[in-house]
Amino acid sequence: MTNHCCEVMSRRVNVRCDQHDDPFACPDALIDFSARFQEYGLIVHDGGTSSITVGFCPWCGRHLPDSQRDRWFDELERRGIDPSEDEVPAEFQDDRWLAALPRD
Ligand SMILES: [Zn+2]
Numbered sequence: 001m002t003n004h005c006c007e008v009m010s011r012r013v014n015v016r017c018d019q020h021d022d023p024f025a026c027p028d029a030l031i032d033f034s035a036r037f038q039e040y041g042l043i044v045h046d047g048g049t050s051s052i053t054v055g056f057c058p059w060c061g062r063h064l065p066d067s068q069r070d071r072w073f074d075e076l077e078r079r080g081i082d083p084s085e086d087e088v089p090a091e092f093q094d095d096r097w098l099a100a101l102p103r104d
């Protein structure tokens, strides 16, 4: 469970709607949080799945965590996994892979 910068962000990330399973289909969903990449995106409601990655919280203004996207690919590569072809291990589907890394 990721700790977000503020209560509003937590609420927005964890918004659950009983009418839409997919946040991209729900007009109430604003933030798409990618746990595995630690990226926050503003959902663009254009019918697709686009979002705009943001570096600062729109509510409290705090700097959001750096994206771990490059590291995610690096770590998979180190394990000899090609995410475009191989099955991605469960811990890489969310932020568990980060917890398993030694802190630097
Ligand atoms: Zn915040």
Ligand SMILES: [Zn+2]
Pocket: 017, 018, 019, 020, 025, 026, 027, 028
């Ligand atoms: Zn909805």
